[in-house]
Amino acid sequence: MKKIIIIIFILFISTLVIAQNKRFTYEYQFIPDSANISDVKTETMNLDVSADGSKFYSYTVFQADSLSKIELEKQLAATGMINIKADSRKGSVRYSVSKRYPKYEVSLHNRILMDQYKVAETRPIKWKIISEKQKIAEWNVQKAEADFAGRHWDAWFTTEIPIQDGPYKFHGLPGLIVKLEDNTKSHIFTLQGIRNIDSVPSEIFSSKEIAVNLKQYDKIIRDYENDPTKGLKILQSGGITMKMIDDPNNNMKEQEQRQKAxxxxxxxxxxxxxVQ
Incomplete structure (x- = not known):
């Protein structure tokens, strides 16, 4: 009888937690270049959770892109030209991740050249829960390990927040992931704060996404890396003049070399x- 009461209580608390839209803010530290481990980038990431699922995205990019879109639309309408400054893009994490509850259907969302893609994640995350426990900030946490996408990950989750979610594609533990890092410490997510929000932003993902699987997306990435300026060429062939402010000669070959570097x-x- 006591066990039944405890289970009902946990489910009740879980419902209360998810009933309100929550924003879990993480600090993301990462090393983009393995040959330069002293260059550590930091970005603020949001995990917005509602009753239907979650959205994980860069707060820095979201804010900057919202303002930039308005400005570029004004330029195009007024002059027929788009003036792009090479250093105008703020934030490094351009992708987003969504999870649909209750099955935790995971998708990666990313723009490559002119197209926005939605990539279904079909690889399971097989956690091994460890007895090791500690305290991170105000949360009592427990350790779990998993291998995923070529890396070994250590996660610290708390049952004090009974949401089986976490940063990026990670989920499936008996509580929210408070800290997540790979064994090289190249990628570290640390929970910084929690607050209620009125609603989860709907404009994070494009309404005109192309659905692809992992293998198709892998090929798209490889093709892009072989020709990173293809998008600019397409725009120019369509009659839109692209002027790079920091490149007055508008040398496409030099732009391609910079992007490949x-x-x-x-x-x-x-x-x-x-893929695996």
Whole structure:
């Protein structure tokens, strides 16, 4: 009888927690280039949770893109031209992740060139819960381990927040993931705060997404890395003049070389294997 009461109480508390829209804010520290481990980037990430599911995205990118979109639309309407400053893009994490409850159907959302893709994640995360416990900030947490997408991950979750979710694609533990890091410490997510929100932003994901599987997405990424300026070429062939403010000569070859150099330095991605 006591066990039944406890289970009912846990379910009741879980319902209360998810009944309100919650924002879990994480600090994300990552090393983009494995050859330069002293270059550690930091970005603020939001995990917005509602009764239907969650959205994980860069708060920095979301805010900057919202303002940039308005400005670029004004430029195009007024002059027929788009003036792009090379350093105008704020934030490094351009992808987002969604999870649909109660089955935790996971999708990656990312724009490559001119198209927005929705990539269904079908690889299970097989957790091994460890007896080790500690306290992180005000939360009592327990350790779990898993191998996923070419990395070994350590997670610290708390049953004090009975939401089986966490940063990026990670989920499925008996409580919210408070801290997550791979064994090289190249990617570390740490929960910084929690607050109620009126609603989860609907404009995080495009309404015109192309649904692809993991293998298709892997090929799209490889094709993009071979020709990163293809999007600019398509826009120009359509009659839109693209003017790079920091490149007055508008040299497409030089732009391609710069982008390829940037891609080469981004070799320490969160997924070392995008298929298995």
């Amino acid at each position: 940037g891609i080469k330095k981004n070799n320490n991605r969160i997924e070392l294997n995008t």
